[in-house]
Amino acid sequence: xxxxxxxxxxxxxxxxxxxxxxxxxxxxxxxxxxxxxxxxxxxxxxxxxxxxxxxxxxxxxxxxxxxxxxxxxxxxxxxxxxxxxxxxxxxxxxxxxxxxxxxxxxxxxxxxxxxxxxxxxxxxxxxxxxxxxxxxxxxxxxxxxxxxxxxxxxxxxxxxxxxxxxxxxxxxxxxxxxxxxxxxxxxxxxxxxxxxxxxxxxxxxxxxxxxxxxxxxxxxxxxxxxxxxxxxxxxxxxxxxxxxxxxxxxxxxxxxxxxxxxxxxxxxxxxxxxxxxxxxxxxxxxxxxxxxxxxxxxxxxxxxxxxxxxxxxxxxxxxxxxxxxxxxxxxxxxxxxxxxxxxxxxxxxxxxxxxxxxxxxxxxxxxxxxxxxxxxxxxxxxxxxxxxxxxxxxxxxxxxxxxxxxxxxxxxxxxxxxxx
Numbered sequence: 001x002x003x004x005x006x007x008x009x010x011x012x013x014x015x016x017x018x019x020x021x022x023x024x025x026x027x028x029x030x031x032x033x034x035x036x037x038x039x040x041x042x043x044x045x046x047x048x049x050x051x052x053x054x055x056x057x058x059x060x061x062x063x064x065x066x067x068x069x070x071x072x073x074x075x076x077x078x079x080x081x082x083x084x085x086x087x088x089x090x091x092x093x094x095x096x097x098x099x100x101x102x103x104x105x106x107x108x109x110x111x112x113x114x115x116x117x118x119x120x121x122x123x124x125x126x127x128x129x130x131x132x133x134x135x136x137x138x139x140x141x142x143x144x145x146x147x148x149x150x151x152x153x154x155x156x157x158x159x160x161x162x163x164x165x166x167x168x169x170x171x172x173x174x175x176x177x178x179x180x181x182x183x184x185x186x187x188x189x190x191x192x193x194x195x196x197x198x199x200x201x202x203x204x205x206x207x208x209x210x211x212x213x214x215x216x217x218x219x220x221x222x223x224x225x226x227x228x229x230x231x232x233x234x235x236x237x238x239x240x241x242x243x244x245x246x247x248x249x250x251x252x253x254x255x256x257x258x259x260x261x262x263x264x265x266x267x268x269x270x271x272x273x274x275x276x277x278x279x280x281x282x283x284x285x286x287x288x289x290x291x292x293x294x295x296x297x298x299x300x301x302x303x304x305x306x307x308x309x310x311x312x313x314x315x316x317x318x319x320x321x322x323x324x325x326x327x328x329x330x331x332x333x334x335x336x337x338x339x340x341x342x343x344x345x346x347x348x349x350x351x352x353x354x355x356x357x358x359x360x361x362x363x364x365x366x367x368x369x370x371x372x373x374x375x376x377x378x379x380x381x382x383x384x385x386x387x388x389x390x391x392x393x394x395x396x397x398x399x400x401x402x403x404x405x406x407x408x409x410x411x412x413x414x415x416x417x418x419x420x
Contacts, residue, residue, distance in 0.1 A: 001029050001032070001034050001035055002034070003034070003037065003038070006029070006030070006034060006035035006037070006038035006039075007038045007042060009027060009029065009030060009035070009038070010030060010035070010038040010039060010042035010043045010046075011042055013026075013027070013030075013043060013062075014042060014043055014046040014047065017047060017055060017058045018050070018055070020054070022058045022061075022062075024061070025065065026061075026062040026063075026065045026066055028069065030043065030066070031065075031066040031069045031070065031160055033159045033160075033161075036158065036159040036160055039066070039160065040157075040163075043062075044059065044063070044191075046355070047059045048191065048208050049354070049355055049356065049359050050355060050356040050358065050359065051207075051208050051209075051211075051356070051358040051359060051361075051362050052208075052209075052356075052358070053208075053209040053212060055208075056087075056206065056208050056209040059191065059208075060080055060083050060084075060193065061080060063190060063191075063193055064076040064077075064079040064080040064083065064193060066160060067079060067160075067164060067190065067193060067194065070160050070161045070164055071164060071167070079193055079195070082195060082199065083192060083193055085199065086192060086199055086202055086203075086204045087192065087204055087206045087209070089210075089225065089228050089229060090203060090229065091228065091229055091230075091231070092124075092180060092203065092229055092230055092231075095125065095127065095128065096125065096128055096178050096179055096180040096201070097128055097129065097178040097179065098128060098129045098131060098176055098178065098179040098180070099121045099125055099128050099129070099130050099131065099179070099180045099181075099182065100131045100133050100151065100173065100174050100179060100180070100181045100182065101114060101117050101118050101121055101130065101131065101132055101133065101182045101184065102114075102133050102134065102181065102182065102183050102184055102186040102188050102189065103132060103133060103134020103135065103138050103139075103153075103184070103186060103188065104134075104184050104185065104186055104187065105134060105135065105138070105155050105186065105187045105188065106258070106335070107137070107138060107141065107316055107335035108258075108334060108335035108336075108337070108338045109184075109218075109338075110134070110138045110141060110184075111141060111237055111238075111239060111335065111338040111339055111341075111342050112217075112218050112219050112222075112237055112338045112341075112342075112363070112365070113184050113185070113205075113207060113218050113219065113222050113237075114132075114184045115141070115142065115237045115238050115239065115342065116219055116222035116223055116226060116235045116236060116237050117182050117184055117205065117222060117226060117235070118130065118132065118142065118145075118148060118238075119226075119232075119235045119236055119237075119238055120223075120226035120227075120230050120232040120235035121182060121230065122145075122147040122148070123232050123235070124230040124231065124232050125180075128180075129149060130147050130148050130149065131148070131149045131150070131151045132148050132149070132150055132151065133151040133153050133170075133173065133174075133188070134151075134152075134153055134155070134186075134188070135152070135153070135154055135155065136150070136152055137315065137316060137317070139152075140241075140242070140315060140316075140317035141239045141240070141241065141316075141317055141320060141339075142239065142240045143240065143241070143242045143317075144240040144241055144242045144243075145240035148240070151173055153166060153169060153170065153173075153188065154166075155187055155188055163187075163190070164190070164194065166188055167189075167194050167196055170188060170189070170194070170196040170197075171196050171197065174196050174197035174201075174202075175197055175198075179197070179201055180201050180202075180203070181196070181197050181201060181202045181203070182203050182205070183202065183203065183204045183205065184205055184207070184222075185204070185205055185206060185207040185208065191206075191208070192204040192206060203229055205222060205225045205229075207221065207222070207362075210224075210225055211224075211362075213358075215358075215361040216361070216362075217361065217362060217363070217364055217365075217366075218362045218363060219236075219237050219341075219366070221362075222235070223235045223236065236342075237338065237341065237342040238342050239320060239324065239339055239342055239343065241317055241320055241321045241324065242317070243321070244321070245318070245321035245322045245324070245325050246314070246318055246321070246322075247285055247310060247312060247322050248283075248285075248322065248325055248326075249282075249283045249284055249285035249310065249322060249326055250282035250283045250284070250326060250327050250328065251277055251280075251282050251283070251284045251285070251326060251327065251328045251329075251330060252284075252285050252286075252287070252319070252322055252323045252326040252328070252329045252330075252336070252340075253274070253277070253284060253285070253286045253287070253309075253329075253330050253331055254286070254287045254289070254319070254329075254331035254332070254334055254335075254336040255270055255286070255287075255294070255297065255298055255301065255331060255332060256287065256289040256294050256331070256332065256334050256335075256336075257294075257332050257333075257334060257353075258334055258335075260353060261353075262352070262353030263332045263333050263334070263352055263353040264332065264352070264353075265350060265352060265375065265398075265401055265402055265405055266397075266398035266401060266402065267398065268304070268402065269398075269401070269402035269405060269406070270297070270298075270301040270305075271300075271301045271302075271304040271305040272305070272402060272406055273301075273305075273330070273350075273405075273406065273409065274286075274301055274302060274305035274307040274309070275305040275306065275307060276406060276409060276410065276413075277307070277330060278305065278306070278307035278308065278309075280413070282327070282328075283310070284307060284308075284309040284310070285309065285310045285311070285312055285322055285326070286298055286302065286309050286310075286311055286312070287311075287312045287316075287319045287336065288311050288312065288313050291313075295313075298311075316335065319336070320336075320339045323336055323339045323340050323343065323345060324339065324340075324343040324345065326340075326345055327345070327346070328345070328346050328347070328348070328370070328416065329345050329346070329347040329348070329370075330347070330348045330349075330350075330409070331347075331349065331350070332349070332350050332351070332352070333349060333350075333351045333352070333353070333354075333363060337349045337365045338365055340365070340368070341365035341366045341367070341368065344368055345368060346367065346368045346369045346370040346416055347365060347367055347368060347370045347372075348367075348370045348371050348372075348373070348408075348409055348412045348413075349364070349365060349367070349370075349371070349372045349373065350373050350375060350405050350408075350409075351363075351364065351372055351373060351374050351375060352375035352376055353375075353376070354376060360374055360376075369415070369416060369419060370412055370415075370416060371408060371409075371411070371412035371415070373405055373408040373409070373412075375401065375404070375405060
């Protein structure tokens with residue numbers, strides 16, 4: 001199939017699932033290599049990002065079938081039956097010698113979710129070895145914590161088969177005797193579907209369904225789950241970064257969107273934002289991200305704004321250290337906001353592009369006196385009130401959306417300045 005055909009097929013299936021009309025079978029074509037990107041970026045993420053318990057059931061059914069098509073000897077019905085068992089909240093008894101906590105793979109999620117589970121594990125099992133299982137760049141966020149060791153594990157974002165290849169390494173690691181595995185709803189296990197250790201030594205925080213229809217954030221839900229599962233009250237997100245920051249700044253900024261352009265606000269918002277921040281007379285450090293399009297976009301926004309800034313071009317952990325030492329963090333919905341939230345740094349998050357209100361609820365950070373600006377509903381309110389008549393062109397709409405966001409930033413800055 002062509003990528004266009006794959007996208008159309010995945011989008012149609014997602015729409016049917018959201019409408020409550022999901023077919024029983026996943027089309028075989030979506031499990032084949034040409035459709036790998038559509039299978040994950042459209043279907044898997046589309047089902048997960050809505051945080052609807054019913055869609056978790058659909059995901060489990062379809063992706064059990066996909067795994068069975070790729071993994072020799074795997075049976076879809078057995079995978080699904082196991083998933084239904086391990087998704088239940090089960091208190092942990094006993095004192096394991098080793099506790100493995102699986103990375104969520106994305107940096108922001110490892111702060112917002114995985115670090116809460118690490119915090120609970122190190123408190124619940126003071127004599128055990130606690131191991132973070134995942135990529136090296138993610139472990140750097142916790143490397144200064146003497147209680148947390150690193151079990152390196154790479155995750156390839158390729159075909160379904162390439163993503164599942166990690167199961168053999170996982171099984172060898174997590175099958176150690178007298179061990180406990182805490183799954184943060186990780187991509188390493190395809191959100192809990194891959195059997196990688198005995199069920200009695202495995203606990204899954206099914207973050208997409210846990211909490212039901214409530215509005216708690218993922219950090220709050222992870223803390224509640226840790227209390228039910230491990231008996232630890234008040235687990236919190238944290239980072240443990242090695243060494244002092246290589247740079248310092250009053251304000252840290254990230255305009256990264258994690259390859260999701262829907263999180264961006266249209267031009268000229270970014271240059272106007274930087275101009276507004278620069279008018280405060282504070283020093284500013286901006287992360288250039290991984291380079292490429294993001295770095296070029298940041299440089300252009302800085303140039304057009306006339307702001308005097310310094311750039312960060314190193315590791316995310318290095319930027320996280322600068323964020324933790326700053327007085328204010330500003331950015332889109334991305335990993336930086338979760339670092340600021342965990343470090344107690346006031347933040348202003350411009351939160352846009354979410355497909356459902358519950359995704360905003362789940363991923364919103366604690367603002368520490370700042371603000372989380374929920375952008376999509378602001379635009380919807382304009383349309384509902386008839387103000388959309390002023391948006392006759394895309395350019396006019398872009399200006400209006402940017403002005404909404406900038407006004408929100410101004411209000412948040414005024415509140416913070418008054419508090420100081």
